[in-house]
Amino acid sequence: MxxxxxxxxxxxxxxxxxxxxxxxxxxxxxxxxxxxxxxxxxxxxxxxxxxxxxxxxxxxxxxxxxxxxxxxxxxxxxxxxxxxxxxxxxxxxxxxxxxxxxxxxxxxxxxxxxxxxxxxxxxxxxxxxxxxxxxxxxxxxxxxxxxxxxxxxxxxxxxxxxxxxxxxxxxxxxxxxxxxxxxxxxxxxxxxxxxxxxxxxxxxxxxxxxxxxxxxxxxxxxxxxxxxxxxxxxxxxxxxxxxxxxxxxxxxxxxxxxxxxxxxxxxxxxxxxxxxxxxxxxxxxxIDSIRKSLPELPRARRDRYVNELGIPEYDAALITMNRKLADLFDRAAAVCGKPKLASNFIMTDIMRRINDQGEGILASSLNGDNLGEVLLFLDQGKITHASAAKVIDVIIETGEKPDNIIERLELWVQRDENLVNEIVKSVLEANRQALEDYLAGKEKAFGFLMGQVMSRLKGKGDPAQVRETLLREINKG
Ligand SMILES: [Zn+2]
Structure with a gap:
C-alpha cells in the first residue's frame, strides 16, 4: 500500500x-x-x-x-x-x-x-x-x-x-x-x-x-x-x-x-x-510603520539577482539563504561592478571557506568593500585568481587593506616584457627535450613549458602574455 x-x-x-x-x-x-x-x-x-x-x-x-x-x-x-x-x-x-x-x-x-x-x-x-x-x-x-x-x-x-x-x-x-x-x-x-x-x-x-x-x-x-x-x-x-x-x-x-x-x-x-x-x-x-521598515526579503532579493543581475537561479538561491552572505555579495558586486564575477567568487572561494572555517568568516574583517576591491584587481588582470584567494585569507585573518597585502606579498601580476622574454628564453634553453616534444606534436609539452615560466615568475605572470611570448620564441627558433 x-x-x-x-x-x-x-x-x-x-x-x-x-x-x-x-x-x-x-x-x-x-x-x-x-x-x-x-x-x-x-x-x-x-x-x-x-x-x-x-x-x-x-x-x-x-x-x-x-x-x-x-x-x-x-x-x-x-x-x-x-x-x-x-x-x-x-x-x-x-x-x-x-x-x-x-x-x-x-x-x-x-x-x-x-x-x-x-x-x-x-x-x-x-x-x-x-x-x-x-x-x-x-x-x-x-x-x-x-x-x-x-x-x-x-x-x-x-x-x-x-x-x-x-x-x-x-x-x-x-x-x-x-x-x-x-x-x-x-x-x-x-x-x-x-x-x-x-x-x-x-x-x-x-x-x-x-x-x-x-x-x-x-x-x-x-x-x-x-x-x-x-x-x-x-x-x-x-x-x-x-x-x-x-x-x-x-x-x-x-x-x-x-x-x-x-x-x-x-x-x-x-x-x-x-x-x-x-x-x-x-x-x-x-503596524503600517513596522511593515514599511521590513527589509527586502530573501525571495524578492533572489528574484532581483536572477532577473536584474543575471545570476544563475541556483547561485541566487544559495546566496540569499544567508543574509550576511547576500549583503556581502550586494556590496562586492556594487564595488567591482561585475555581479557575475562576484557571485562566482562567492560560490567557490567564499563558500569553501565557510565550509572549512564556519560562518564566522562572515563576521570577520572580510566585507563587501574589500572583497569588491580584490575582485576589481582580479577583473583588471592586476592579480591572478590564486593571488586573490591568498589576499582573502589575509583579510579574514588581519583585516589589512587589499592593496597593502598585494604590495607586501608582491602579488601584482608581473608584466615586465624584458623579464618575461628573458625567462622564456632561459626556460626554452634549459628544457630542450620538452621543446622538441612540442615541435613533434606533443601538446602537453607546451603546458609543461608554460608551467616552468609561470613558476619562475612566482605564479604572478599574466598567462596570456606568457603564452604569446613562448609561442613567438618557439616560432623564431
Ligand atoms: Zn527578571
Missing part, C-alpha cells in the same frame, strides 16, 4: 530584545547560572509582569514577513503545568487570540514553488534550563532563560516530505534572520522546532494519528527526524499495528525516536486568561 506523509512544524524562536518579555532582566545567552533573573521572572508572589514593547514589535515583524494578519486585539493566557523549569507553575503564552494568524511562506521544492500556510504566530515566555549532567546526585536549574521572549510559529499540516520540512525550516530561519527578529543561533537553542507527523494510506481523507517530536535544534535533525518517524509509522501500519498519539524524543546519534509520554490535550493545561496583563491593543499606524 502507498502512504502519504503529513507534517506540520512548530518553530520556537527567541527574540532579539535587550531584556526579557515581562521584566528588565538581560536577554543574553549564557552568564553564570541564576544571575539574570529577578522576582518577576522567578514568579515570586506579589510581582507583576509588564509587556516588553520591543518583543511585541518583533513578533508583528515576523508575522508581516510571513504574510500574516495582525490581531489588533490579542491577549495573554496562562498555560498551567508543573515542572521545575517554570517556577510559577504556568507559562504565559497566547492561546485563542494570537498576535499573528493566517499567513504563508513559499518554499522551493523539486516540483516548483509550494505555498505552506502559517496558522498562527504567538508570543510566549521561555522556560529555565535543567542541568542534569553536572552532578551525579541530582539535577540543577538555571533560570537565566526563564522569561526570555519567544515566538512560536505554527504551520498548517501541509508539508508532505522530510525534504519539504527541511526547506520550510530553512526558509523561515532565513526570514527571521533577514528581519532581525532572531539571531537564530541553533547551537544556543534560540531556534528549535517540534515536528508533528502522521501518515495515511494514499487516498484516505481522514488524517492518520499523529506523533510529535520535540526540540529539534538543527536543520539536519528536523530532516532526519521527519524522515525517520515517517518511516517508522509506515512500518507500524503496514504490519497491521496502530500508531499511538504521543510525544517522542529524537536521538540524532542513534538516528531513531523513542516514546516520551502520551501527548497532552490542550485541556490538560487548563488555559485561562492571564489576569496580571492587560489585553494587547495594537494601533493600525504602528
Amino acid at each position: 502507498e502512504y502519504e506523509v503529513t507534517i506540520g512544524l512548530e518553530i520556537h524562536s527567541e527574540l532579539k530584545t535587550d531584556t526579557k518579555l515581562f521584566c528588565g532582566c538581560r536577554n543574553d545567552f549564557g552568564g553564570e547560572p541564576n544571575t539574570r533573573c529577578c522576582p518577576v521572572c522567578l514568579g515570586l508572589p506579589g510581582t507583576l509582569p509588564v509587556l516588553n514593547k520591543k518583543a511585541l514589535e518583533l513578533a508583528i515583524r515576523a508575522g508581516l514577513a510571513m504574510n500574516c494578519k495582525i490581531s489588533e486585539f490579542s491577549k495573554f493566557d496562562r498555560k498551567n503545568y508543573f515542572y521545575p523549569d517554570m517556577p510559577k507553575a504556568y507559562q504565559v503564552t497566547q492561546y485563542n487570540l494570537p498576535i499573528c494568524y493566517d499567513g504563508y511562506v513559499d518554499i522551493e521544492t523539486d516540483n516548483g514553488i509550494k505555498r505552506i500556510g502559517i496558522e498562527r504566530i504567538h508570543l510566549e515566555e521561555d522556560a529555565g534550563k535543567l542541568v542534569h549532567d553536572a552532578y551525579a546526585d541530582g539535577s540543577l536549574i538555571d533560570y537565566n532563560r526563564c522569561g526570555v521572549p519567544l515566538i512560536e510559529i505554527v504551520t498548517r499540516p501541509e508539508i508532505n516530505s522530510a525534504e519539504e520540512a527541511k526547506a520550510l525550516f530553512e526558509t523561515i530561519k532565513s526570514i527571521l534572520e533577514y528581519t532581525d527578529v532572531s539571531d537564530c543561533k541553533m547551537q544556543e537553542g534560540s531556534l528549535r522546532a517540534d515536528v508533528n507527523i502522521s501518515v495515511r494510506p494514499r487516498g484516505q481523507e481522514k488524517l492518520g494519528v499523529r506523533t510529535e517530536i520535540k526540540n529539534l535544534n538543527s536543520i539536519r535533525a528536523v530532516y532526519r527526524a521527519a524522515q525517520g518517524e515517517a518511516r517508522r509509522q509506515i512500518e507500524v501500519l503496514s504490519e497491521g499495528g496502530i500508531v499511538c498519539q504521543e510525544t517522542r524524543r529524537w536521538d540524532d546519534k542513534k538516528g531513531e525516536s523513542m516514546a516520551m509520554r502520551n501527548k497532552e490535550e490542550s485541556m490538560d493545561y487548563r488555559y485561562f486568561p492571564e489576569p496580571d496583563l492587560l489585553p494587547v491593543i495594537v494601533d493600525r499606524d504602528w
Whole structure:
C-alpha cells in the first residue's frame, strides 16, 4: 500500500530584545547560572509582569514577513503545568487570540514553488534550563532563560516530505534572520522546532494519528527526524499495528525516536486568561510603520539577482539563504561592478571557506568593500585568481587593506616584457627535450613549458602574455 506523509512544524524562536518579555532582566545567552533573573521572572508572589514593547514589535515583524494578519486585539493566557523549569507553575503564552494568524511562506521544492500556510504566530515566555549532567546526585536549574521572549510559529499540516520540512525550516530561519527578529543561533537553542507527523494510506481523507517530536535544534535533525518517524509509522501500519498519539524524543546519534509520554490535550493545561496583563491593543499606524521598515526579503532579493543581475537561479538561491552572505555579495558586486564575477567568487572561494572555517568568516574583517576591491584587481588582470584567494585569507585573518597585502606579498601580476622574454628564453634553453616534444606534436609539452615560466615568475605572470611570448620564441627558433 502507498502512504502519504503529513507534517506540520512548530518553530520556537527567541527574540532579539535587550531584556526579557515581562521584566528588565538581560536577554543574553549564557552568564553564570541564576544571575539574570529577578522576582518577576522567578514568579515570586506579589510581582507583576509588564509587556516588553520591543518583543511585541518583533513578533508583528515576523508575522508581516510571513504574510500574516495582525490581531489588533490579542491577549495573554496562562498555560498551567508543573515542572521545575517554570517556577510559577504556568507559562504565559497566547492561546485563542494570537498576535499573528493566517499567513504563508513559499518554499522551493523539486516540483516548483509550494505555498505552506502559517496558522498562527504567538508570543510566549521561555522556560529555565535543567542541568542534569553536572552532578551525579541530582539535577540543577538555571533560570537565566526563564522569561526570555519567544515566538512560536505554527504551520498548517501541509508539508508532505522530510525534504519539504527541511526547506520550510530553512526558509523561515532565513526570514527571521533577514528581519532581525532572531539571531537564530541553533547551537544556543534560540531556534528549535517540534515536528508533528502522521501518515495515511494514499487516498484516505481522514488524517492518520499523529506523533510529535520535540526540540529539534538543527536543520539536519528536523530532516532526519521527519524522515525517520515517517518511516517508522509506515512500518507500524503496514504490519497491521496502530500508531499511538504521543510525544517522542529524537536521538540524532542513534538516528531513531523513542516514546516520551502520551501527548497532552490542550485541556490538560487548563488555559485561562492571564489576569496580571492587560489585553494587547495594537494601533493600525504602528503596524503600517513596522511593515514599511521590513527589509527586502530573501525571495524578492533572489528574484532581483536572477532577473536584474543575471545570476544563475541556483547561485541566487544559495546566496540569499544567508543574509550576511547576500549583503556581502550586494556590496562586492556594487564595488567591482561585475555581479557575475562576484557571485562566482562567492560560490567557490567564499563558500569553501565557510565550509572549512564556519560562518564566522562572515563576521570577520572580510566585507563587501574589500572583497569588491580584490575582485576589481582580479577583473583588471592586476592579480591572478590564486593571488586573490591568498589576499582573502589575509583579510579574514588581519583585516589589512587589499592593496597593502598585494604590495607586501608582491602579488601584482608581473608584466615586465624584458623579464618575461628573458625567462622564456632561459626556460626554452634549459628544457630542450620538452621543446622538441612540442615541435613533434606533443601538446602537453607546451603546458609543461608554460608551467616552468609561470613558476619562475612566482605564479604572478599574466598567462596570456606568457603564452604569446613562448609561442613567438618557439616560432623564431
Ligand atoms: Zn527578571
